Amino acid sequence: MTEPTHPSAAPCKLALADGTVVKGLAIGHRGETGGELCFNTSMTGYQEIFTDPSYHGQIMMMTYPHIGNYGASDEDMEADRPMIAGLVVRQFTHRYSNQLADESLERFLKRHKLVGITGVDTRRLVRHIRTKGVMNAVISSIDLDDESLVEKARRWPSMEGLELASRVTTGTAYDFSTGPGPRIAVYDYGVKRNILRMFRDRGCTVRVFPASTPLAGVLGWQPDGLFFSNGPGDPRAMPDAIDTARQAMTTGLPIFGICLGHQLMSLAAGLDVYKMYVGHRGANHPVQNLATRRVEVTTQNHGFAVDPKSLRDDVAVLTHRNLNDDTVEGLRFKQFVGFSVQYHPEASPGPHDSRYLFDTFLQDIAEHRGVRVKAG
């Protein structure tokens, strides 16, 4: 609880919508925040997680107790600012050690006005959520009244049915990279920088478009492939995006989707998506590639998933499955050139086992070009 070397520690509380209240000490910005309380089991990569737009609006509880060990660095940003609404840890590290760090995590949190709490029995809360399901919570170092905090947590808007991509998407289209490779148009619902880096590293020219861009606007740029990005929120609350995806399927352009993008493509193709009891958030989820039988250890971050019962062979075939709970992890679509995965092949944080999917997409594009050339 007390960080003995941190005399300015102030009391802080975390309240859950079901009435659970725990005490701790404030870290980062002093204030109040709320959101859906979720947990992540990655043992490294906290800064990448905090800045992942898919976590927009969520209170992140890290299961690994020591957070902040290697400080914070510009290199580890997945967006230009932290996206989580708050942070819960067991034992916050004030004094870091790593040659790459620019500053301490505490300074980073303060600079970005991010409210957090340390000294919390996170394991108990993880087990709590695991059995009771995800729920909203509030962290506060300014209001320490249990009842008032629980009430605030209850009133906090639910993630279910919430469209959040518009809050994290880019305001205007921008070029991320230019290269000799294919032109990739990215629909930004909260894209992680490392996805863009993956395309850049493969020589692609990448332009990132705001989520609301009409397809015609994107096609005007003459892309070779379309990418539907990851992002926060309930995909079922995004009719425009689903519509865009549906139109995109008729363009003949190869399409690749990750996470939210995967869900949007699935919905557009007529499949169902449901909210999971407890989502997948970690960097150790085993996913089997059903074509090769090879298993990839993957980074995951999703609270919604494609309903396997809605799968139809004429729409899509299952390409990847989760070995732990058999959830749908990847689809190859039948009515257009396209595939999508629920997990994060760009990792950051997490293992690099699935990066081949970016190559697969470029291969799709190459083959498609071939077809187009032949057809023309």
Added chain:
Amino acid sequence: MPKRTDIHKILLIGSGPIVIGQACEFDYSGSQAARALRAEGYEVVLVNSNPATIMTDPVTADKIYLRDLTPASIHQIVEIERPDAVLPTMGGQTALNLAQTLHEQGFWQERGIHVIGVDIDAIRITEDRQEFRDLMERIGIDQARSRTAKSLLEAKEIAQELGGLPVVIRPSYTLGGSGGGIVWHPDEFDRKVMRGLELSPVHQVLIEECLFGWKEYELELLRDANDNVIIICSIENLDPMGVHTGDSVTVAPQQTLTDKQFQQMRDAAIRAMRSIGTFAGGCNIQFAFDPVSGRMIVIEINPRVSRSSALASKATGYPIAKVAARLAVGYTLDELPNEITGTTSACFEPSIDYVVTKIPRWNFEKFEGVDEELTTQMKAVGEVMAIGRTFPESLQKAWQSLELGYAGLGADREPADRSEVRQRLKKPYWDRTLQIRNALKLGASVEEIHDITRVDPWFLYQIQDLVTMEEQISRRALVQLDRDLLWEAKRLGFSDAQIAFLLEDDVSEDDVRAHRKALGITPTYQLVDTCAGEFPARTPYFYSSYETASESVVSDRKKVLILGSGPNRIGQGIEFDYSCVHGVLAAREMGYEALMINCNPETVSTDFDVADKLYFEPVFWEKVLDVIEHERPEGVIVQLGGQTALKLAARLHEAGIPILGTSYEMMDLAEDRGKFSAILKELEIPFPPYGMAHDVAEAVRVAEQIGYPILVRPSYVLGGQGMRIAINKTEVEQYVRQIWKLLPGNEILLDLFLDGATEIDCDAVFDGEEVWITGIMQHIEPAGVHSGDSTAVLPPYDLSETVQNTIRRYVEDIARRLEVRGLINVQLIVKDETVYVIEANPRASRTVPFVAKATGIPISNIATKVMLGEKLKTFREAGLLESKLKGYAIKEPVFSWDKFPEVPKELGPEMKSTGEAIAFVDALTDEHFSRPYAIRNLYLSR
């Protein structure tokens, strides 16, 4: 891919006697593998010469050969058994080297035996320094600059190329880095190179760029036949490069790398494993990391289960050896379940939500003149592991586990001397973390300490947090210790004893405990679940912490608690874990819920599926009492865990907790020399004249009275710690002082030493009605050599029937008088047909597994059941007490002298052997008998 059906019978090679660098972790991995393979329906044939192992028990394998690990034995076994496959990856470097030798002889190929779990090529590549280098270069993995030398001249040239000293010397193909080390000065260069060239079986040494100050990491990998690779655990060495990983304090998971740095290491590890072959099994890869430049290089690869994989298994809950064995027979990872959760896949990478700290345990005090500096050559004889929610907590628990009298990381005794701390910090010594704490306590800064030790500042900051907490506590009296501060201190791992020492007022550990409980602060038990709580888990593997909810649900079954034997050390090794495991199994067979407390990651007793509930905790009073108060067992078994468990008997007794088996009073009677001699007198049993002393003058007086030569030793120790034979007054003075340096305030025992006598070990079980003599062992070496270092022969080879009957009568009388329930070991000496009793130990002795293996009787199992109320009659009537021994069984001590070249090889009353082997002979003409017999007096010293 499902399991292979073209193989039915598998030969599993063990690792042989315990030596430094290859300890009981291979009993753990071998046992796991054997059980996994049997469960898959394979017939398992096991060969190992080490009798003190669970793997050589009938419970583990179908056929067991207690034989030397030599090509000749394998030839014979294969002739009889005709196995289809051999699994050599569970028996350390010994098994791997043996498999390779037989491969080179074309043996496996000739017999059509599949080598599974590893490629022979992989063994060669990873052991041949040059080939390994070339390969790593080809796949683009950075390495330390180095070259192999075949001569001293070549070595000198290479050192010059590398820019001069310091350089590292690594002889090829040696165990635990034998003969290796950093050379700082030109005057030691020639000597160390020559020694390395001599020690290496291929007479090559590697001269390598010195990576002093670099950080060291290890990754544990598993791969299946479909080339899926997963990382089970990352381990960060607190000690930077230069200290052998077996001698380093290590922490899991790694703490100070960013995700990008860690993934780069993971990628390199996977690439490296794939490059050395296509085998399915386990692999350990070590890396060095330059904290300044960020350069990362590979150090070595072990294509087998290792000491670190045992640690990684215990640290994460992931049963590496068991899964590796299944992979070796063709399963792929996606086909196997995660046994810890029962619901998820084995093909994943464990995530943990706690911190694990391993501290090695050394026995330098046993070796006079030993160089205590830690180097690239392993010197530790055992290790402890501790689990805490945070690093400070696990570090403190690890210090409690060491059984060196520490109640945590210092803060339990008067402050250390400034100059001594400065001196000790300069080089890596066994107590480095403690000296870091001392230095911080004395006001040194993290920067200063980092400059000297190169320990990553993160660890230093964490230790500094402990020192800050110490200061906060020390400004208070017990009544001022409020809930928040005490809660935080407990969360940082401070023991009640430390807190009592720190507080301003004069309070005891018990006072702090009472105050703590009054404030409602008690430990919680958390589950080791491989998944950081993401999924429910069903495996009863727990550690304590101070959190807000306990996960260990207490059942309403009747339960017993078995105290484990803690870290391996000379005098208390794997033999005691063997007895503990059997104790647990016997208690379970009798319907008890068996609870185990132990902190040794190398053992079978800390395998999560041995006991009904495993508490991975220090065998330290506070932690033991906490578990007892949580579980409320019917009683505690202290007879099996050696001195570790026994030492707690008095406090258990005082606290009114029932001790199962022989009562505390009787154990104390046996241990207290005065009381025990009175008993011997009462029973009319001769014993050598003796005396006790509490100061030097008294010791000399007693010695002069009794006469010389005289045995001088401290009471209440195992393995003859500090024991010497003195031949005059000056030596008595000298030895007593030495003992007190080691064990301050300990009572001194002085016994007349009977020169040229024969020593006897006798094991027995008593159930209150009948005494069952399980074995009488006659030593080949004369009395004066510690029984653990003696070659023992079962049954006796030249004792008269009269003498043997006298021995039986004495042991029976003592067992009855001490009201033993369960095991007793009596040590006797015979001189001129007179039998003298030296000591009686009403507990499991070192020889229990040897006698069990020699006679084929499950002695520990029966003894435990006797402790719990069964009668020997039942077993006798079932024919279970009949020895199957034909001829003689010989227990041969095994030493690790090669690790301490500076120490002269001599034997005396202080035990020095690290392990043992068993040999069965038909006649005394066999060289297993004749060889030690011929040289029996050679090494006797004082």
